[in-house]
Amino acid sequence: MAERGTGAPEGDRPGFELPLLLFAGFRSIIDELHRDLAEQGHAGVRPAYGYALQAVGRDGATASEIGRRLGVSKQAAGKTVERLEGLGYVERVDDPQDGRRKLVRLTARGIDVLVRSAEGFDRLRARWVEALGADRVRAMEDDLRAMVSPGALRLDAQSWFAG
Template sequence: MADGRSTEGGAGFELPLLLFAGFRSIIDELHRDLAAQGDGEFRPAHGFALQAVGTQGASASEVGRRLGVSKQAAGKTVDKLERLGYVERVDDPDDGRRKLVRLTTRGIDVLARSAQGFDRIRAEWVAVLGAERVRALEADLRTITPASAYRLDAEGWFAG
């Protein structure tokens, strides 16, 4: 239609904006909670970076690849996370020439509290929308998004 609306009544551009707004509202609420718990310098990009480090650790290059950013950008993020106490650099037991980035106890803790926060926020959505509507929304999103949609490279993707 000429006014930008589809035959189903909604404007095509509105769907991605609403999905992003929902994502943003969840992330912003979670980070307000983390700040109140003493993690005021922890940013959404840091959460992606900690996921990229993973439970087994990773080199800075691997973190960059997983995030879709340059090795230098990953190194800056790792430097910041190290200063904040969420990761540490240790000698790689398999290759003495490189360093491995590992989660610290604080890094593991912030990820665990984040998971609890996401559960709490989801419960709030259930309280507002109802359990069946939230489950249906999740099921619908799983149906239309590819399995590869669970990626950590959002920062690199946005930066383009």
């Protein structure tokens, strides 16, 4: 027999809670990381910028390539690149292989924020391990890997919410 209005069997949890809890966990990690980054001199960086900086990559990329990697239009990628350039995280340079194209490259500041982000994620994971235990965190990660489709770990998270 279902609990009234939930569609869930008695004693079980309603299905809508799972995605909300997963998203809340994601947001708690991201929000805390960005508070830490702000304290470390990166107050202007937003969560979407981290994805964009990863899409630029070590070797740089064109705005079209960044857009494809993020699952957004070239124009949307161009606007993000402009913001990142204004904040000093990327620079545009002539493509050495094709003088007609501009390549977006990470600056020292862009590399710094990515390094600090990686260190921050490690610290936050360690806090989850401290609170829940290493075995439970590892099991949660393993379970999530088992449930997501191949290729689900991608950079275009913005498109999941924008449609």
